[in-house]
Amino acid sequence: MEGAVFDRVTLNRPNLRFPFGDDFISRIQGQRLVRLTRRAKFLQAELSSGERLFMHLGMSGRFIIEGNSKLADFTHEHAANPKHHHVVFEMENGAVITFNDPRRFGFMELVGVGEPYRLDHIGPEPLGNSFSGPVLREALKGKKSKIKAALLDQRVVAGLGNIYVCEALYRAGISPLRVAGGLKIAETDDLAGHIKEVLSAAIEAGGSSLKDFSNTDGKLGYFQHSFDVYGREGEPCKSCDAPIQRIVQSGRSSFFCGVCQG
DNA sequence: AGTGTGTCCTGTGTGC
DNA sequence: TGCACACAGGACACAC
Numbered sequence: 001m002e003g004a005v006f007d008r009v010t011l012n013r014p015n016l017r018f019p020f021g022d023d024f025i026s027r028i029q030g031q032r033l034v035r036l037t038r039r040a041k042f043l044q045a046e047l048s049s050g051e052r053l054f055m056h057l058g059m060s061g062r063f064i065i066e067g068n069s070k071l072a073d074f075t076h077e078h079a080a081n082p083k084h085h086h087v088v089f090e091m092e093n094g095a096v097i098t099f100n101d102p103r104r105f106g107f108m109e110l111v112g113v114g115e116p117y118r119l120d121h122i123g124p125e126p127l128g129n130s131f132s133g134p135v136l137r138e139a140l141k142g143k144k145s146k147i148k149a150a151l152l153d154q155r156v157v158a159g160l161g162n163i164y165v166c167e168a169l170y171r172a173g174i175s176p177l178r179v180a181g182g183l184k185i186a187e188t189d190d191l192a193g194h195i196k197e198v199l200s201a202a203i204e205a206g207g208s209s210l211k212d213f214s215n216t217d218g219k220l221g222y223f224q225h226s227f228d229v230y231g232r233e234g235e236p237c238k239s240c241d242a243p244i245q246r247i248v249q250s251g252r253s254s255f256f257c258g259v260c261q262g
Numbered sequence: 263a264g265t266g267t268g269t270c271c272t273g274t275g276t277g278c
Numbered sequence: 279t280g281c282a283c284a285c286a287g288g289a290c291a292c293a294c
Contacts, residue, residue, distance in 0.1 A: 017270070017289085041288075059287045060272075084272085103271050105288060118290090145265060154289080161287060210287065211274075250266060253285085 001045070004091040005032045012086050017058065017107040027051060027110055033091075039119050040158035050113040058105025065216055067096035078214065123157045126195050131157060133189030140180040140188065147183065148176035148249050151195075160195065163208055163230045166255045168195045170229045175261040176247075176254040201226065229255040 009025045032048040045053040057063075064080060067090075080100040087099040087108065099106070111117045123139060124131040139156045140147075150156050151165040160168075169176050171194040174187055183191070207213060207221030210231075214220050224231075228238055233246035237257040247254050 056288080058271095058289085081273095101271095102273065103286090105271070107289095143264085149265080152288090163287065208287080213287075251268075252288095 001033045001089070001091060001095060001097060002036045003033065004093045004095065006030065006089055007092045008088075008090040010088040010090075012088075016086060016101065016104050018109060020108065021110065024108075024110060028053065028089075040122055040125075040154055041161070042119060052111045052117070054109045054111065054117065054119070055099070056107050058101060058103060058107070060103040061099065061101035061106035062214070063216060064098040064100060065095060066098070067094050078211075078220075122154045126157050126159060126199055131192065131196070133185070133192040136192045136195075137183070137185060137188040140183060143180035145180050146176060146249060147174060147178045147180045147191075148252075148254050150180035152250075152252070157195070160199075162252050163227070164195070164198055164202065166230045167198045167228055170256060170261060171198060173261055175258075176249060176256050229257065231255065 006028050009028045011020055011025065014020065027049070028047065031051075033045050034048055035046040037044045037046070041056060043055040045055070047053060062080060064085075080098075081102065082100075084100045084102045084104075085098050086101060086104070089097040089099075091097070099108070109117075124135060136157065140150055143150050145153075147169065148165060151160050151168070152162065154160075166176070168191065172187065172191040174183070174191060202208060202221075202223040205221060205223035205226060206215055206219060208223045208227075209220040210224060229244050232244045232255060234243050236242070237244055237260055240257065240259045242257055242259040244255055245258050247256075
């Protein structure tokens with residue numbers, strides 16, 4: 001898509017999680033996609049008009065790439081149901097990009113030149129140089145919420161989800177029930193390091209395919225085989241053999257070892 | 263201001 | 279086999 005012009009944009013419904021808006025198609029069609037980047041879990045497409053198109057997969061979204069000779073041959077191991085094809089981008093270079101999302105927790109939003117966006121005040125990228133133990137400690141200072149909830153808060157650190165928060169806390173030996181502002185310096189240093197490690201390992205493994213996540217080449221990730229705690233309720237801790245516990249915090253499952261994570 | 267809960271939606275797996 | 283129910287990768291709008 002990068003460098004290509006949008007020939008045609010098709011919307012098969014008026015909204016995803018948010019409404020597309022009446023002028024969604026007219027503001028994209030005919031524009032060149034100058035640069036495609038990522039911030040947290042958002043894809044950002046910079047258009048030649050200077051406007052930005054943000055795209056989020058939610059929990060079940062996927063992009064299907066077709067019509068381009070380089071990618072025409074791949075097949076997804078789990079085919080998408082066409083009834084959830086919500087947005088189709090036809091590019092002038094022949095590529096056809098389809099956004100499919102059964103649960104419709106995903107969304108697309110156009111942001112005008114100079115307009116603020118919801119990402120403006122989120123925290124640092126966890127794999128970037130601007131994220132470190134001291135930075136994490138400063139972000140958690142005085143927080144009364146539990147460390148599990150704090151790490152899911154995108155203002156503390158960007159792009160961490162439920163799986164990798166559980167895994168990072170296990171690796172750091174920190175209980176998800178600890179008060180965020182009460183972590184010691186050595187613990188925040190350790191935690192920041194383990195966040196970087198677990199994310200790097202997951203990316204290296206092609207991500208985590210719980211049900212049907214796949215990469216844009218159609219391949220499933222395999223980091224789910226490396227989970228230490230996520231989804232392993234009742235199974236033995238890989239370090240001490242105690243059964244992994246599952247509790248619910250702010251409506252989300254937390255998996256942890258009650259012995260190794262103090 | 264900061265924090266916890268409920269909600270959007272469909273699909274899948276489990277237990278009866 | 280059919281049905282009811284719990285649960286799921288995220289982020290926001292609320293009420294406190």
